[in-house]
């Protein structure tokens with residue numbers, strides 16, 4: 001059963017096996033809310049989802065949109081919008097205990113992405129900080 005949590009551990013969740021969809025969103029709302037160039041999301045049917053611990057704070061980034069985050073450590077956790085994604089809890093993949101379990105299948109909202117996102121994969125890579 002997949003599980004995940006915020007950085008401090010106050011909020012934790014799990015979900016049952018169910019059809020899921022994973023993508024990395026680059027919309028301007030995700031960018032500002034996360035303070036990052038993109039956010040990897042896993043869409044899980046709300047019936048399969050369980051909040052195991054804690055009570056996330058909610059920020060309404062646009063009408064009908066709830067962005068749930070840990071009020072103690074600030075980790076972004078879930079996105080719920082019954083109009084745009086009915087019956088879905090969108091989970092921030094970075095909070096999964098196994099972030100490799102659901103690889104994204106698409107980059108979406110690229111119209112809003114910073115231009116340098118296109119060439120990220122060409123940059124030099126280091127396992128840790130460069131020496």
Ligand SMILES: [Zn+2]
Nearest residue numbers: 006008070073
């Ligand atoms: Zn936390």
Ligand SMILES: [Zn+2]
Nearest residue numbers: 025026027030
């Ligand atoms: Zn987005």
